[in-house]
Amino acid sequence: MAANASAQGSLRRPRRDLASAILPAFTGLVVLYLMLPILVMIVFGFNDPRGRFNFTWQGFTLEHYANIFTSQPRMNEALINSLIVAVVSTLVATVLGTLIGLALTRYEFRGRGPLNLLIFLPIATPEVVLGASLLALFVSAGLARDITTITIAHIMFNISYVVVTVRARLAGFNRSVEEAAMDLGADEWTTFWKVTFPLIFPGILAAAMLAFAFSIDDFVITQFTAGVDQTFPLWVYGASRIGVPPEVNVMGTIIFVIAVVGIVGWTLLQRREQLVAEPTRTDR
Amino acid sequence: MAAWLRRRRGLIPYLFLLPGGLWLVVFFVLPMVTMASVALQEGTLGTGFTFTFNIGVFPEVLGRYDEQFLRSLLYALVVTILTMAIGYPMAYTIAFRGGRYKNVLLLLVILPFFTSFIIRTISWKFILADQGFVLGTLKDIGLLDDGFRLLATPVAVISGITYNYLPFVVLPLYVALEKIDPRLVEAATDLYASRLQAFLRVTLPLSISGVFAGSLLAFIPAAGDYINAELLGGTRETTMIGNVVQTLYLTNNDYPQASAISLILMVGLIIGVVIYTRVLRGQELTV
Numbered sequence: 001m002a003a004n005a006s007a008q009g010s011l012r013r014p015r016r017d018l019a020s021a022i023l024p025a026f027t028g029l030v031v032l033y034l035m036l037p038i039l040v041m042i043v044f045g046f047n048d049p050r051g052r053f054n055f056t057w058q059g060f061t062l063e064h065y066a067n068i069f070t071s072q073p074r075m076n077e078a079l080i081n082s083l084i085v086a087v088v089s090t091l092v093a094t095v096l097g098t099l100i101g102l103a104l105t106r107y108e109f110r111g112r113g114p115l116n117l118l119i120f121l122p123i124a125t126p127e128v129v130l131g132a133s134l135l136a137l138f139v140s141a142g143l144a145r146d147i148t149t150i151t152i153a154h155i156m157f158n159i160s161y162v163v164v165t166v167r168a169r170l171a172g173f174n175r176s177v178e179e180a181a182m183d184l185g186a187d188e189w190t191t192f193w194k195v196t197f198p199l200i201f202p203g204i205l206a207a208a209m210l211a212f213a214f215s216i217d218d219f220v221i222t223q224f225t226a227g228v229d230q231t232f233p234l235w236v237y238g239a240s241r242i243g244v245p246p247e248v249n250v251m252g253t254i255i256f257v258i259a260v261v262g263i264v265g266w267t268l269l270q271r272r273e274q275l276v277a278e279p280t281r282t283d284r
Numbered sequence: 285m286a287a288w289l290r291r292r293r294g295l296i297p298y299l300f301l302l303p304g305g306l307w308l309v310v311f312f313v314l315p316m317v318t319m320a321s322v323a324l325q326e327g328t329l330g331t332g333f334t335f336t337f338n339i340g341v342f343p344e345v346l347g348r349y350d351e352q353f354l355r356s357l358l359y360a361l362v363v364t365i366l367t368m369a370i371g372y373p374m375a376y377t378i379a380f381r382g383g384r385y386k387n388v389l390l391l392l393v394i395l396p397f398f399t400s401f402i403i404r405t406i407s408w409k410f411i412l413a414d415q416g417f418v419l420g421t422l423k424d425i426g427l428l429d430d431g432f433r434l435l436a437t438p439v440a441v442i443s444g445i446t447y448n449y450l451p452f453v454v455l456p457l458y459v460a461l462e463k464i465d466p467r468l469v470e471a472a473t474d475l476y477a478s479r480l481q482a483f484l485r486v487t488l489p490l491s492i493s494g495v496f497a498g499s500l501l502a503f504i505p506a507a508g509d510y511i512n513a514e515l516l517g518g519t520r521e522t523t524m525i526g527n528v529v530q531t532l533y534l535t536n537n538d539y540p541q542a543s544a545i546s547l548i549l550m551v552g553l554i555i556g557v558v559i560y561t562r563v564l565r566g567q568e569l570t571v
Contacts, residue, residue, distance in 0.1 A: 019479070020381070023376065023377040023381060024377060024381065026373055026374070026377070027373070027374050027377040027378070027389070030370055030374050030450075031389070031392050031393075033447070034392065034393065034395065034447075034450065034451070035395065036390070036401075036407075036445070037344065037396070037403075037404045037405075037407030037408055037410075038396065038399055038404070038407070039394065040402055040407045040410050040411055041399060041404075041407045044410060057417060065524055076552060089516055095303075096303050096304035096307060097302070097304060099300040100300065100301055100304045100305065102300055103296075103298075103300035103301050104299040106297075107296060107297035107300070108297075109294070109297040109298065109301075115301065115305065118305065118308050118309070118313070119308070121312070122308065122312050124500070124504060124552055124553075124554075124557065125504075125553075126507060126508025126509075126526070126550070126553065127505065127506060127508060128508040128509075128510060128526040128530065128544045128546070128549075129508060129529075129547075129549055130312075131316035131542065132310075132319060132529055132533055132542060132546040133316050133319040133327065133543075133546065134311065134315045134318040135533060136315060136318045136322045136543055137311075137315040137318045137319075139322075139539065140318050140321075140322065152311055153308060155311075156307060156308065156311040156312055157309060158308060160308075161305050163304070175507065176377075205327065210487065213397060214552045217397070217400050217401055219400075219401060219402055220508075220510075220511070223530075223534070224533065224534070225388065232400065233400050233401070236400060236402045236403060236406070237402050237442055237511075240402070240406050240409075240515070241371065242553060244304070244406055244410075248403060248406070249403075252399050252403040255398070255400070256398050256399045258395060259398035259447050260395070260398055263391070263398075264347060264391075266385075267391075269326045284536065
C-alpha cells in the first residue's frame with residue numbers, strides 16, 4: 001500500500017506542468033520589480049547632475065559621498081531628530097507594549113475584549129486619520145508641535161505593533177519551566193528575570209526592531225504632528241519639491257546598506273547560536 | 285508593596301496594562317473624540333472655532349468631495365486586486381517551491397522596507413519621468429510618442445501604491461500558505477482532483493486567512509494614501525481623499541471639514557471591514 005503510494009508520487013513528479021515553469025520566473029520578475037527603485041536610488045547617488053534635477057544620467061562622481069555630512073546641514077539635523085524619535089519611541093513603546101502582552105497572555109482579567117479593540121484599532125486606522133486626530137488634539141489643547149509631539153505619536157502607534165509581536169511570541173510559551181524554577185526555590189521575581197525574561201527576550205527584541213523600523217520611516221503621522229522640527233523623511237519630502245538633491249540618494253543608500261548588513265549579520269549570528277544550542281537537530 | 289500585591293493578585297494584570305493602556309486612551313481615543321468635536325465646530329483659525337453641533341458638515345463634505353472619496357475607494361480596490369494577483373503566486377512559490385532559498389526570498393520581499401518609503405516613491409518618479417531614462421530612451425528611439433507620459437496619470441499613482449503595499453500582502457499570504465500540509469493537496473489529487481481543482485478547493489480555502497489579512501493591509505492604507513497621489517500624480521484627476529485631508533488641515537487650516545472627512549473615512553472603513561469579515565466568515569478581528 002505504502003509502496004504503491006510512493007511509486008505513484010514518484011511517477012507524478014516528472015510530469016512537469018506549466019505552473020512549475022512559470023511560477024519561479026514570475027517570482028524572479030517580481031523580485032526585480034521590488035528592487036528596481038532601490039537600484040535607481042543607489043545608481044543616481046553617483047550621478048553628477050547639472051542643475052536641480054537628478055533625473056537623467058550625466059556622469060559618474062563620488063563627490064556626493066565625500067561631502068555627505070557637510071553639504072546639507074538641514075539633513076544632518078533631520079537625521080539626528082529621526083534617530084532621537086526612533087530610539088525614545090522604541091524604548092517606551094517596547095516597555096509599555098511588552099507589559100500589555102504579558103498581561104494578555106498570562107493573566108485572566110475582565111475587559112479583554114475592549115482592550116483587544118483598543119490595540120487593534122490604531123493598526124486598522126489609516127495613518128492620515130491618526131495624524132489628523134492627533135493634530136486636532138494638539139491644536140485644541142494649545143500644545144506647540146515639535147519633536148516631543150512626534151515622539152508621543154510614534155509611541156502611540158508602536159505600542160500596538162509591539163503588543164501584537166510579543167503576544168505572538170508568548171502564545172507558545174511553556175510555563176512548566178517557570179514552575180520548575182519555583183519548585184527549586186526561586187521566588188516570582190527571580191523566576192521572571194532568570195527564566196521567563198531570557199526566553200521571551202528574542203520576541204521583545206524583534207518587536208523593538210519592528211518599532212524602530214516603523215518609527216524611523218514614518219512620514220504621514222510625523223507630517224501632521226511635526227511643527228518646526230523635521231525628521232529625515234520630512235526633509236526628503238521637502239527637498240523633493242524643489243528638485244531632489246543627490247544627497248537624498250546617498251543617505252538612502254548608506255541607511256539601506258547599514259540595515260541590510262545589520263539584518264543579515266543578525267540572522268547569521270542567530271543561526272550560529274541555534275546550531276551551537278541544538279547540534280543534534282539537522283538543518284531543515 | 286510586595287505583600288500588598290500578593291494579597292490582591294487580581295490587580296497585577298491591571299498594573300501591567302495601565303501605562304500602555306492609558307497612553308492609547310490619551311493619544312488614540314481622546315484625539316478621535318476631539319476630532320469628532322472639532323468636526324461639529326464652525327469658524328476659522330483667525331476668529332476661533334465655536335462648537336455649534338454642525339451636523340450638516342458631513343453631508344456637505346460628502347457632496348463636495350464625493351469625487352475624491354470615490355476615487356480613493358476605486359484606487360484602493362484596484363491596488364488590492366493587483367497586489368493579490370502579484371503577491372499570491374509569489375507567496376505560493378516561496379511557500380511551496382522555495383526550498384532552501386525560502387529565507388533569501390523572504391528577505392528580498394522585505395528589502396524595500398530598508399529604504400525610506402518617501403525615497404522609494406521618489407525613485408519611481410525618476411523611473412517614470414517624462415524625459416527619464418526609461419521613457420526618454422523609448423522616445424528617443426521612436427517607440428513612444430513624444431507626448432506620452434506616465435507621471436501625473438492614475439496609472440502612475442496606482443502602480444506606486446501597489447509597489448508600496450505589495451510586501452504587506454506577500455507576508456501574511458506566505459504565513460498562511462506555509463502552514464498548509466502539502467499532504468492535503470496530495471490527498472485531493474489522489475482522489476482524482478485536477479491540479480486546478482485541488483488548488484481551488486484545498487489550497488485556496490486554507491489560505492483564506494492570509495487573503496483576508498493581506499487584502500486589509502493593502503486596502504486600508506491605500507484608501508488613506510496621499511503621498512503617491514502627490515508625488516506621482518499631482519493633478520486634479522488623481523487627487524485622493526487623503527490629499528484633501530492634508531490640504532485642508534495643513535494648508536487651509538479648515539479643521540472642521542478636515543476632521544469630518546477623516547471621521548467619514550474611518551467609520552466607512554470600519555463598516556467595510558466588519559461587512560468583509562462577515563463575508564469571509566470565521567475570521568477574527570485580531571491581528
